[in-house]
Amino acid sequence: MAVTDAPKIITTRFDLDDGRTLAGYERTGGYESLRAALASSPADVLAEVKAANLQGRGGAGFPAGTKWGFLPADVHPRYLVVNGDESEPGTYKDRLLMERDPHQLIEGVLLASYAVEAKQAFIYVRGEMAVAQERLATALNEAYAAGLVGRDIAGSGWSMDVVLHWGAGAYIVGEETALIESLEGRRGMPRLKPPFFPAVKGLYLQPTIVNNVETLANIPWIVRNGGAAFAGLGTEESAGMRLFALSGHVRNPGVYEVEMGRTTFRDLIEAPVLGGGIRDGGTLKAFIPGGASAPWFYEEHLDLPLSKATVDKAGSMLGSGAVVVMDHTTDAVKACARIVRFFAHESCGKCTPCREGTTWLHQILQRILAGDGRWSDLELLLDVSDNISPGIAWPPRQTTICPLGPSAVSPIASALRRFRPEFEAYIEGGRHAGARPVGVDVLAGVAAG
Amino acid sequence: MARLSPENEVLARQIIGRYPRSRSALIPLLHVAQEQDGWVTDDAMAHIGELLGLTPAEVLGTCSFYEMFKREPVGTYLVNVCTNISCQLLGGEELLEHVEERLGVKAGATTPDGLFTVEDVECIAACTEAPCLQVNYRYFHRITHAGFDALVDELRAGRLAEEIPPHGTTTRIRQTVPAPRWAGVGAEGLPPEIG
Numbered sequence: 001m002a003v004t005d006a007p008k009i010i011t012t013r014f015d016l017d018d019g020r021t022l023a024g025y026e027r028t029g030g031y032e033s034l035r036a037a038l039a040s041s042p043a044d045v046l047a048e049v050k051a052a053n054l055q056g057r058g059g060a061g062f063p064a065g066t067k068w069g070f071l072p073a074d075v076h077p078r079y080l081v082v083n084g085d086e087s088e089p090g091t092y093k094d095r096l097l098m099e100r101d102p103h104q105l106i107e108g109v110l111l112a113s114y115a116v117e118a119k120q121a122f123i124y125v126r127g128e129m130a131v132a133q134e135r136l137a138t139a140l141n142e143a144y145a146a147g148l149v150g151r152d153i154a155g156s157g158w159s160m161d162v163v164l165h166w167g168a169g170a171y172i173v174g175e176e177t178a179l180i181e182s183l184e185g186r187r188g189m190p191r192l193k194p195p196f197f198p199a200v201k202g203l204y205l206q207p208t209i210v211n212n213v214e215t216l217a218n219i220p221w222i223v224r225n226g227g228a229a230f231a232g233l234g235t236e237e238s239a240g241m242r243l244f245a246l247s248g249h250v251r252n253p254g255v256y257e258v259e260m261g262r263t264t265f266r267d268l269i270e271a272p273v274l275g276g277g278i279r280d281g282g283t284l285k286a287f288i289p290g291g292a293s294a295p296w297f298y299e300e301h302l303d304l305p306l307s308k309a310t311v312d313k314a315g316s317m318l319g320s321g322a323v324v325v326m327d328h329t330t331d332a333v334k335a336c337a338r339i340v341r342f343f344a345h346e347s348c349g350k351c352t353p354c355r356e357g358t359t360w361l362h363q364i365l366q367r368i369l370a371g372d373g374r375w376s377d378l379e380l381l382l383d384v385s386d387n388i389s390p391g392i393a394w395p396p397r398q399t400t401i402c403p404l405g406p407s408a409v410s411p412i413a414s415a416l417r418r419f420r421p422e423f424e425a426y427i428e429g430g431r432h433a434g435a436r437p438v439g440v441d442v443l444a445g446v447a448a449g
Numbered sequence: 450m451a452r453l454s455p456e457n458e459v460l461a462r463q464i465i466g467r468y469p470r471s472r473s474a475l476i477p478l479l480h481v482a483q484e485q486d487g488w489v490t491d492d493a494m495a496h497i498g499e500l501l502g503l504t505p506a507e508v509l510g511t512c513s514f515y516e517m518f519k520r521e522p523v524g525t526y527l528v529n530v531c532t533n534i535s536c537q538l539l540g541g542e543e544l545l546e547h548v549e550e551r552l553g554v555k556a557g558a559t560t561p562d563g564l565f566t567v568e569d570v571e572c573i574a575a576c577t578e579a580p581c582l583q584v585n586y587r588y589f590h591r592i593t594h595a596g597f598d599a600l601v602d603e604l605r606a607g608r609l610a611e612e613i614p615p616h617g618t619t620t621r622i623r624q625t626v627p628a629p630r631w632a633g634v635g636a637e638g639l640p641p642e643i644g
């Protein structure tokens with residue numbers, strides 16, 4: 001078992017009493033990267049971030065430097081929008097970064113804005129995170145007063161503003177185009193891509209970079225130590241350190257900063273200094289590798305490294321860095337139904353397959369759990385799923401505007417493929433047990449996964 | 450039923466001034482209204498519409514999309530119990546049942562004394578600290594049934610008033626920018642809004 005000795009990058013101040021104050025931040029090297037960057041050019045900062053091969057930490061894993069390079073030349077004003085809406089079930093790390101080291105995020109925002117020549121940045125914090133809002137407000141007030149944000153930043157002649165903004169409760173607002181709609185004061189419904197790729201037509205239809213909190217929290221370290229140093233951590237394909245929220249049936253649930261590519265799921269779940277293994281000496285039934293939207297993994301996936309390419313290839317995703325562990329006592333139907341309830345609840349209603357389909361899926365699962373399920377319901381679950389995400393494949397295809405609809409299909413496809421007898425047992429024990437079809441494999445048409 | 454107070458109108462204008470386009474201030478202003486009254490009244494929405502040049506329907510359209518905005522009074526303390534996957538695995542649903550039993554109301558309802566409203570909520574980003582809940586968006590991690598009972602006693606006795614402001618207030622600290630420090634370049638070159 002190998003837990004690497006790579007350095008911590010973004011959690012270094014989590015345990016300091018004064019880590020979230022300006023004084024504590026500056027004492028530990030804070031804002032040095034900003035001062036250094038201001039003495040060089042935006043292109044230099046962009047080059048370091050490109051060299052770092054920093055994959056976005058919000059879910060899609062798109063390289064930040066590449067994204068920044070997509071901005072059309074000479075179109076201004078440009079904006080930076082920070083995605084602090086963290087609400088994918090299982091995910092817990094952006095809130096910590098905002099609460100425990102707000103200046104690190106602010107410095108990352110300033111460096112990114114400098115690199116992409118943004119005139120204004122908006123930190124969109126999830127509405128339900130009152131303490132994160134308070135810590136960021138305090139930190140921004142300190143930074144403005146110290147001349148580090150606003151007019152003539154650190155005497156460099158460069159000026160830009162950072163505005164703290166917060167939402168009001170809606171998971172879908174985490175999707176970047178919905179985030180922009182919400183920031184424009186509208187209902188948080190996703191826009192169609194194309195044409196509304198934020199880098200081209202984003203906030204106020206101007207070029208806009210949307211980045212996750214954790215992505216930006218890495219930027220000060222990258223600028224201080226160089227992109228090559230960051231790329232030297234992890235593997236060529238998945239660079240750097242990353243925060244994983246390990247939750248569920250492990251001995252030590254927690255948020256761990258581990259080296260990508262060189263750490264495996266087994267390390268994360270079983271290493272004594274990390275998850276410590278399944279609680280109470282139980283056995284692993286399944287785990288979700290990247291948030292509620294991700295297809296489930298099992299025992300046979302434990303030795304896969306925490307690398308985007310590998311996990312993608314194995315049929316799931318690292319997503320938002322949320323690993324949810326289920327032991328042998330878990331009821332797969334209940335777990336699946338709870339996740340589907342989430343997507344049904346959070347569908348924004350803009351597209352029919354998602355609005356109607358997720359609601360149907362939720363209702364069918366509820367009736368199965370209540371002992372009202374019919375044998376045909378198993379096929380119906382897959383039929384509805386197929387209408388939302390044709391072929392029920394991975395990566396998912398979609399009949400919808402955004403990936404939320406197809407996300408509801410992941411837990412159903414996973415649980416039905418692997419734990420079908422548990423669904424059958426509910427039907428068998430319910431009011432419609434009698435009419436069990438003989439010899440019909442409802443899963444026959446669905447590729448194994 | 451109240452419009453924004455004169456002080457809150459000043460605050461509203463400060464907030465509006467931070468955005469290149471005023472409509473972006475709509476959600477922040479709805480929060481100001483909810484902080485003032487504990488919920489979002491029709492009069493406050495009408496006032497916000499006047500400040501932003503929006504119709505009442507446009508204001509309501511945005512307001513009604515977001516779950517934190519309450520369009521009728523709720524309890525002083527909103528108790529949000531997470532039952533999503535990580536919490537479900539570690540007793541979140543049982544915790545919700547206990548909360549409902551202890552307070553004598555089902556999720557979605559308010560106690561007769563107006564002190565507590567219970568909600569069955571989605572993931573609140575404390576998954577490694579399950580089971581968990583929030584009271585007015587302040588976290589209580591790894592909470593036991595006995596721990597919740599003690600929390601209710603504390604809240605009833607008013608001993609947590611310092612830490613937990615009444616429903617409507619999320620952040621107690623606001624961003625303030627002294628005028629000379631504000632760069633104010635965000636709208637430079639921004640074309641006029643179409644439509």
Ligand SMILES: Cc1cc2nc3c(=O)[nH]c(=O)nc-3n(C[C@H](O)[C@H](O)[C@H](O)COP(=O)(O)O)c2cc1C
Binds near residue numbers: 083084173211404
């Ligand atoms: C339904 C849905 C919800 C999302 N929620 C979040 C979120 O809460 N936080 C986040 O950073 N990204 C979220 N994303 C991803 C964003 O759309 C976007 O890819 C990301 O913010 C880009 O930042 P990054 O490149 O730094 O990862 C979500 C995507 C979808 C489809």
Ligand code: SF4
Binds near residue numbers: 172189190347352
């Ligand atoms: S897929 Fe669902 S959440 Fe996404 S835009 Fe369509 S209805 Fe809205």
Ligand code: FES
Binds near residue numbers: 089090535537574581
């Ligand atoms: S699942 Fe309960 S806090 Fe995330």
